[in-house]
Amino acid sequence: MALPDVPVLLQPDHFSPAQTFECGQCFRWDALPDGSYRGVVRGKVLTVSQRGEAIVLEGASQEEYDTFFERYFDQQRDYGAVCRELSALDPTLSQACSLFSGVRILRQEPWEALCSFIFSQNNNIPRIRGIISRFCEQFGEPCAENVFAFPSPERIAQLEPEALAPIRSGFRAKYIIDAARRVAGGALNLEEVAVMELGRAREALQTVHGVGPKVAECVLLYGMGRLEAFPLDVWIKRVMAQFFPGKQPDFFGPCAGIAQQYLFCYCRHMYHLDRPEVS
C-alpha cells in the first residue's frame, strides 16, 4: 500500500479556487461545506483548499503533481504579467482583470472538455453540471464512494444515443456518441489536435457532429492549453459589442483566451448586479 499523500502546495498568487472552479470553464469541481473544492481528474479524487495564505492540493502525490497536475492547474504561467499586459489594453478589461485575477485557465483532459462543451450548447451552467454528473454516474468507473471517473470514449462509443436518455442531455446525446466513436476509432486523435496549427486544430474538432466554432474554441482553450483560442458565446458577443466594437480576438494578444475568461466573468458579474433577484 502506498503511503498517504502529502498535501501539495499550489501557487496562491492569482489563484482563487472559487473563481477558478466557478467561472464556467469546468463542471466537475464542487464546493464543499467548508469552502474547499472537490474534483475528480483522471479517476483521482482531489481536494483544493485555502489554508491561510496557502492553497493545498490533496489527493495527488508530489510526483503526480510534477508530471500532470502542475500543468493541469497552469501553475507555471505568470498571471501577474498577463494581467498587466491585458490591463494596458483597455480600461474595462483592466477592471475585469482586477476583479477576477484569481481565475486560472485549467488544462482539463481533452476528451472531458470536448464532451463538456458539447453538453454546454444552448444550455445553462447548472444544467450542464447536472448532465455531466449523471453522465459520469451512469457510465464512468467508480473511483470512491459515490464518485465516478469521467467515462472513456471507448465505453461511450459502444452506446446508442438512446442509452443516454437517463442523463437528459436532449438532442446533444447523438453528438456525444459521434464524438466518442471518432475518438475511440482513431479518426480524431485529441493529443495530435492539441499540438496542431490552430486553424487545422479547429477544423479537426469541427469534424465532430455537433461541434461548431464555439465548442471547438472551448476544447482548445480549456482542454488543450491553447490560450490564443477565444470562445465567442452569447455573453462574450455582448461584451464585445458593447466595449470592443470592431475588435477581433487577436486584439487581446497571445493570451486572448485568458482575456476572454476575465470578460466572461465580468459580463456575468455585471448582469447579476443589475438583476440581484436572479441567481
Add this chain to the structure above:
DNA sequence: GACCAGGTATTGC
C-alpha cells in the same frame, strides 16, 4: 406560456 441558456445543423431564400 414565453423566453432563455458558455450553439449547431438544417432549411429556405
Add this chain to the structure above:
DNA sequence: GCAATACATGGT
C-alpha cells in the same frame, strides 16, 4: 452565402 428555425430540457 446568410438569415431563420428546430432542437431537449429545465428554470424563471
